Amino acid sequence: MAHYRAPDPKREQFRRYLEKAGVVDSLTSVLVALYEHQDKPNNALEFVKQHLGAAGLTTEDPEALQQEVIDLRQRCAHLTEENQDLKTRLQRYEPVPEDGATAE
Incomplete structure (x- = not known):
């Protein structure tokens, strides 16, 4: 039997905040780029950092x-x-x- 859980208001508010700030779109595009990358990098985290602009700091x-x-x-x-x-x-x-x- 599957149990239905009502969405947590704090969680929903945080999700809307991330969407409004563009975080969800940015992460999605980076993850799609990683998924579509032919030669998967050895360090996926480094790939994500580079594509988000956080690399090299x-x-x-x-x-x-x-x-x-x-x-x-x-x-x-x-x-x-x-x-x-x-x-x-x-x-x-x-x-x-x-x-x-x-x-x-």
Whole structure:
């Protein structure tokens, strides 16, 4: 005899969350690609990681990304400063009208 179990509301909510986030579609497409792959890889988990884009992440990657963030923030600050300087210099030659309208 088969017993029918009512779906668990928490489980259903989690399933909908995964579907909405695209996780189910991504996993399905990777698993289909693995299934259709002629020469099955020795390490199926590595195949899944590569196709999901998680392969190659090492402990050095976060450090490199942190350094890139620092560099970009410094560059942004420098460009903001330069932009403000250029605006100030431009106002000497083209003052803004008092009513806030821009001259065209």
